[in-house]
Amino acid sequence: MTSKAELQSIEEENRELEKERAKIARDGPDLTGAALAARLERTWRRPPGIVGWLSTVDHKEIGRRYIVTALIFLALGGALSILMRLQLARPDSNLISAARYNELFTMHGSTMMFLFAVPVMEGVALYVIPLIIGTRNGTFPRLNAFSYYLYLFGGLMLWGAFALNIAPDVGWFAYPPLSGPEFSPGKRADVWAQMITFTEVSALAAAVVLVTTILKARAPGMTLARMPLYAWAMLVVAVMIIFSMPAIALCSSMLISDRLVGTHFYNAAEHGDPLLWQHLFWFFGHPEVYIIFLPATGFVSVIVETFCRRPIFAYPVVVLALVSTGILSFGLWVHHMFATGLPRVGYSFYTAASMTVAIPTGLQIFCWLATMWDGRPRFAVPMLHVVGFIVTFVIGGLTGVMVAAVPLDLQLHDTYFVVAHFHYVLIGGAVFPLLGALTYWYPKITGRMMSETLGKIGFWMIFLGFQLAFFPMHIAGMMGMPRRVYTYPAGLGLELPNLLSTIGALVVALAVLLFVINGVVSLYRGAIAPDDPWDAASLEWATSSPPPVYNFAHIPVVESRTPLWDVDGELPVVTGLRVDDKEQLLTTVVDAEPDVREPIPEASPWPFISAVATGVLFISSIFSPWAIPVGAIPVAIALTAWFWPKDMKRQPEPVII
Amino acid sequence: MIRSVRFTEDLSHLPTHKFGTSSITWWGVIGFMVIEGVAFALTFAAYFFLMGHEQGWPPEGRPAPNVVAGTIFTIVILLSEIPNTSIKKAALAHDVGTIRALMPVMVVVGVVLLIIRAFEFNSLNCLWTDNAYGSIVWALLLLHTTHILTDWFDTVVLYALVRTRQAYEGRRMEDVDENSLYWRYVWLLWLPIYLMIYWVPRL
Numbered sequence: 128m129t130s131k132a133e134l135q136s137i138e139e140e141n142r143e144l145e146k147e148r149a150k151i152a153r154d155g156p157d158l159t160g161a162a163l164a165a166r167l168e169r170t171w172r173r174p175p176g177i178v179g180w181l182s183t184v185d186h187k188e189i190g191r192r193y194i195v196t197a198l199i200f201l202a203l204g205g206a207l208s209i210l211m212r213l214q215l216a217r218p219d220s221n222l223i224s225a226a227r228y229n230e231l232f233t234m235h236g237s238t239m240m241f242l243f244a245v246p247v248m249e250g251v252a253l254y255v256i257p258l259i260i261g262t263r264n265g266t267f268p269r270l271n272a273f274s275y276y277l278y279l280f281g282g283l284m285l286w287g288a289f290a291l292n293i294a295p296d297v298g299w300f301a302y303p304p305l306s307g308p309e310f311s312p313g314k315r316a317d318v319w320a321q322m323i324t325f326t327e328v329s330a331l332a333a334a335v336v337l338v339t340t341i342l343k344a345r346a347p348g349m350t351l352a353r354m355p356l357y358a359w360a361m362l363v364v365a366v367m368i369i370f371s372m373p374a375i376a377l378c379s380s381m382l383i384s385d386r387l388v389g390t391h392f393y394n395a396a397e398h399g400d401p402l403l404w405q406h407l408f409w410f411f412g413h414p415e416v417y418i419i420f421l422p423a424t425g426f427v428s429v430i431v432e433t434f435c436r437r438p439i440f441a442y443p444v445v446v447l448a449l450v451s452t453g454i455l456s457f458g459l460w461v462h463h464m465f466a467t468g469l470p471r472v473g474y475s476f477y478t479a480a481s482m483t484v485a486i487p488t489g490l491q492i493f494c495w496l497a498t499m500w501d502g503r504p505r506f507a508v509p510m511l512h513v514v515g516f517i518v519t520f521v522i523g524g525l526t527g528v529m530v531a532a533v534p535l536d537l538q539l540h541d542t543y544f545v546v547a548h549f550h551y552v553l554i555g556g557a558v559f560p561l562l563g564a565l566t567y568w569y570p571k572i573t574g575r576m577m578s579e580t581l582g583k584i585g586f587w588m589i590f591l592g593f594q595l596a597f598f599p600m601h602i603a604g605m606m607g608m609p610r611r612v613y614t615y616p617a618g619l620g621l622e623l624p625n626l627l628s629t630i631g632a633l634v635v636a637l638a639v640l641l642f643v644i645n646g647v648v649s650l651y652r653g654a655i656a657p658d659d660p661w662d663a664a665s666l667e668w669a670t671s672s673p674p675p676v677y678n679f680a681h682i683p684v685v686e687s688r689t690p691l692w693d694v695d696g697e698l699p700v701v702t703g704l705r706v707d708d709k710e711q712l713l714t715t716v717v718d719a720e721p722d723v724r725e726p727i728p729e730a731s732p733w734p735f736i737s738a739v740a741t742g743v744l745f746i747s748s749i750f751s752p753w754a755i756p757v758g759a760i761p762v763a764i765a766l767t768a769w770f771w772p773k774d775m776k777r778q779p780e781p782v783i784i
Numbered sequence: 785m786i787r788s789v790r791f792t793e794d795l796s797h798l799p800t801h802k803f804g805t806s807s808i809t810w811w812g813v814i815g816f817m818v819i820e821g822v823a824f825a826l827t828f829a830a831y832f833f834l835m836g837h838e839q840g841w842p843p844e845g846r847p848a849p850n851v852v853a854g855t856i857f858t859i860v861i862l863l864s865e866i867p868n869t870s871i872k873k874a875a876l877a878h879d880v881g882t883i884r885a886l887m888p889v890m891v892v893v894g895v896v897l898l899i900i901r902a903f904e905f906n907s908l909n910c911l912w913t914d915n916a917y918g919s920i921v922w923a924l925l926l927l928h929t930t931h932i933l934t935d936w937f938d939t940v941v942l943y944a945l946v947r948t949r950q951a952y953e954g955r956r957m958e959d960v961d962e963n964s965l966y967w968r969y970v971w972l973l974w975l976p977i978y979l980m981i982y983w984v985p986r987l
Contacts, residue, residue: 129881335815373823390919399916696787703796724798
């Protein structure tokens with residue numbers, strides 16, 4: 128199969144390539160400063176124009192798009208909540224019909240969970256992680272681009288369906304039999320299930336990118352024991368995504384097949400079981416909550432460290448708390464199903480497990496408090512959000528421990544008490560730290576500072592508005608108001624809590640609007656940000672604001688947990704990466720010893736084209752099962768073109784084009 | 785604030801490709817294996833969850849699947865590990881000749897397996913529309929067929945690539961190595977599915 132002539136010509140070629148290899152330009156003491164920056168800029172910038180825009184594989188560009196898209200979906204989902212609150216402001220209101228109200232809460236929940244919360248956390252990570260661990264790009268950058276476009280198409284499909292009046296109306300967890308073929312004819316439930324497929328494939332792809340980036344691309348010397356806590360949090364989260372999201376992809380595929388080709392997975396009349404859905408859904412759904420919450424704890428650790436000017440107290444405890452929260456979150460799902468009837472031992476086990484998860488979370492909170500106690504806190508806007516987070520999240524955590532007790536849960540199940548609880552943990556636990564983190568990294572991303580005054584006003588508005596909106600829901604729930612009702616009769620004492628909630632929701636909406644205004648205005652009017660405006664410790668602040676397309680001119684070396692505080696202005700670096708092609712340094716998993724010089728794929732339109740082909744397959748399979756075998760052909764072609772080398776000529780050192 | 789840099793070490797001597805845990809694509813492949821593994825494990829869980837509700841399995845005294853096609857499939861896929869191992873070893877040794885000779889064997893094996901698989905669907909003695917038992921058995925077999933089909937296609941594309949001079953790039957050997965690794969996963973996952981489809985209903 129290999130002729131002698133071929134082997135000979137290969138050997139000759141190898142000798143030629145060896146000679147050329149010696150001529151490759153690399154960074155080092157002889158090539159540094161402005162000359163190096165100019166060469167790297169030439170090598171790394173993406174092609175111009177719309178095709179270049181769609182072909183980009185820069186983690187910063189993809190991360191920014193993720194964040195902006197997710198914030199737009201936050202605004203859309205928030206607008207729906209305002210509509211619901213206006214409807215509920217008064218008893219017996221006729222503003223919105225019962226059927227439309229079903230669509231609103233389904234769209235609100237689905238948008239917030241699948242199109243805002245998870246993607247925004249991934250987007251921030253895709254932007255920040257390669258910088259904070261000191262590398263030039265995420266690994267698998269084309270997969271990264273693919274994941275963004277799938278997410279975008281999934282969101283456009285859901286909101287397109289809403290505009291066309293075929294929005295899902297079966298709740299964000301779409302329980303059969305309600306969502307099954309018998310009780311939900313038409314395509315509404317299928318739109319929901321296929322939105323799931325889009326966002327889950329996208330989230331899984333992004334999770335693989337994050338895990339491999341964090342494990343393999345850290346700067347030399349950044350051992351696991353020196354890794355920033357935000358990277359630890361995202362590592363745990365990405366592994367959790369990998370273990371949990373297949374569950375919902377599987378159960379929503381089974382739902383589609385029940386509806387489209389007549390399987391009976393959830394049909395009790397034909398030996399199926401609707402409870403199978405609940406098990407599979409919550410096997411994903413419970414870890415999902417921590418997938419949203421743990422990135423926020425990473426933000427908090429970073430912000431507390433920077434604004435208290437002290438390394439986080441008891442770093443190993445925080446790491447162990449992150450890991451154990453991740454593991455425990457897979458043992459809790461049945462507490463969402465207490466009302467379905469369980470064996471006695473099941474009640475006890477899942478109550479105990481649900482209460483246990485409060486322990487690592489509590490440990491993290493005490494570590495942050497100890498850091499603040501021992502440090503010198505500066506209450507800038509990001510730090511204010513952290514304080515707001517701790518107060519609000521602790522209240523939400525306590526109501527969580529309350530509903531972990533079965534007798535109380537059976538009383539409060541499906542009431543507004545639960546609505547209050549999960550908004551306390553999700554908005555308090557994730558959105559407050561997110562707003563803090565966006566303020567914190569805004570200068571790095573844009574090169575400008577956000578307005579401190581507007582930020583402080585916005586913080587107090589959202590913090591107080593939030594308490595006004597959601598605290599009364601505890602009361603309404605204990606008075607027996609069920610969730611998901613489009614109205615309630617007068618005279619039950621529900622008028623006041625509901626009116627207060629509506630006023631609070633409007634304040635929260637104004638605060639978010641203020642945040643957006645601050646973000647947009649600061650883009651043009653904000654003070655120019657220096658490289659390290661907060662005097663922080665981690666590597667993303669060692670490069671310019673905004674970072675150049677190649678992130679770091681020389682790859683930094685890490686010698687401690689808080690590198691920038693310990694190097695006294697002189698950053699140790701390694702050299703020898705080529706500058707005429709995109710190259711990245713891979714290191715070993717535990718000790719971060721330099722291991723391989725890895726070529727980074729060039730920009731390519733194929734991830735976008737593959738995502739379009741995949742999107743066509745997903746959307747058309749709502750209507751016909753044949754869409755899957757037929758639609759798989761363009762997907763296979765696009766993926767092959769993505770992988771196939773565009774130039775078969777052998778290079779002195781590998782390139783990916 | 786960083787004012788200057790201190791040069792520590794020149795890394796231009798580092799290799800540009802390595803096998804196993806040093807290879808970034810190896811980690812990617814493992815990542816996707818775990819994702820698929822979780823999906824399969826949960827399908828297995830769904831199978832036993834549905835079975836736990838029943839007096840008989842298959843329910844209503846229906847016949848269990850015929851074992852002949854599935855057993856032949858199992859034997860062939862286990863035997864395919866022999867050329868697969870040779871290819872994997874050849875990749876580690878950068879032995880392009882052996883790889884070019886044996887990859888067509890794996891392509892043919894894939895086709896043979898897909899043909900046997902068609903007979904398997906025919907020997908299930910149920911349709912997916914019959915009841916939940918039929919649905920889950922079809923789901924198991926269909927999921928695994930997708931697995932075979934994707935890896936077969938991957939092998940075809942890779943074979944086309946190693947027939948070019950690209951075969952002498954070290955990174956292509958990583959691809960071959962990892963494709964063989966993936967094939968091991970495909971047949972390992974088949975073994976519990978084989979038991980669940982053909983033998984659990986006979987217990």
